Amino acid sequence: MDPLVAPAPALDPSELVRTARHAVLAGIGEEGQRRLSAAHVAVVGAGGLGSPVLMALAAAGVGALTVIDDDVVELTNLQRQVVHRVDDIGTPKTDSATRAITALAPQAAVRAERVRLDAANAARLLGPADIVVDTSDSFATRRDVAAAAEHLGIPLVWGAVQEWHAQATVFWSAPPAGQAPVVLADLFPPGTEGEPPSCAQVGVLGALCVQVGGILAGEVVKLITGAGEPLLGRLAMIDALTARQHEIAIRPAVAA
Template sequence: MQPLVDPTPALDPAELVRTARHAVLAGIGEEGQRRLSASHVAVVGAGGIGSPVLLALAAAGVGTITVIDDDVVELTNLQRQLAHRAEDVGTAKTVSAVRAITALSPGAAVVPETVRLDAANATTLFADADIVVDTSDSFATRRDVAAATEALGIPLVWGAVQEWHAQATVFWSAPPAGHDAVVLADLFPPGTEGEPPSCAQVGVLGALCVQIGGMLAAEVVKLVTGAGEPLLGRLAVIDALTARQHEIALRPAVTA
């Protein structure tokens, strides 16, 4: 797949040093790093999955990161939400996320959006983004995120965690020629998805949030730089309890 983002003309000397291990990585290199620097990624949620996504994107050198979350840090979050610290309890997660991102990547532009994403504001929040990462835990929010990215024609990197289990994929309503468009409704037809129990009810493995967050960040890096094969058309399913991972093929739903 072709790179999604055109490269910025140059990186400053400190960023060249900071990201030097990407410059020697097959599939990224110095040009790919300049593509990452030019990219704008919007992340929905700064919680269990969103935290490691944000940290990984900042470390990778993504130039602009929009963080969308209306919640505050609670003590129970710290078991899995690695962007936040004990002293952040009671602080807006967007504020804590800005601190974490800039500590890793001082040159990154961080756009905090301390709002509840919904159908009315999602398209506006994503308007300038190259990619959206959805780490939300509500199907209502997931549907609103999906609808906005489909309308804009931009890739949606999607992940979910519950208890010991996780899923990850890439949805894209307008992929390059030769790739089928796959959207959220192809995985969860409207009216069939239900509402998952909260992590307060059934629990969640903190380390699995880090694992799936890293996977989603890797999908962003691949899409931006054109490296490797993205998860478009494939759902990765992880069972941390048995240390097994498998894939399910996703195809556009057949309509009558």
């Protein structure tokens, strides 16, 4: 698949050194690193999945990150939400995430949006981004994110974690020629999705959040640089209890 983002003209010398292990990686190289520097990624949620996504993308050299979350840090978050610290308890997650991103990658431009994304503000929040990563834990929010990404025609990297199990995929309503569009409704037709139980009710494996967050960040890097094969049209399913991973095909529910 062709790269999604045109490369920036040049990297700061310190950023060249910081990201040198990408510059020698097949499929990325120096040009791919400049593509990452030019990219803008919006991440919905700075919790269990959003935390490792944000840290991995900042470390990878993504130039602009929008962090969207309306919650504050609580002690129970720290079992899985690795971007936050004990000293952050009681502060907005967008603030602590911004601090961590800036400490790791000072060149990254961080846009913190302490709001709950909904149908009314989704286009404004996501419109400037090249890619959206949805790590939210409510289907109402997931539907609003998906609808906005579909309308904007930008890729949506999507993940969900519950208990010992996780899913990850890529939706895209306007992919390059030769690729079939796949959207959230193809996986969860309207009215069939239901509302998942909360982490407080059933729990979640913290290490699985980090694992899946890494997968989501990897999909973003591939889409930006054109490396490898994205999860478009494929749903990765992870069972941490048995250490097994498999995938199923996602096909358009309605032919174009």
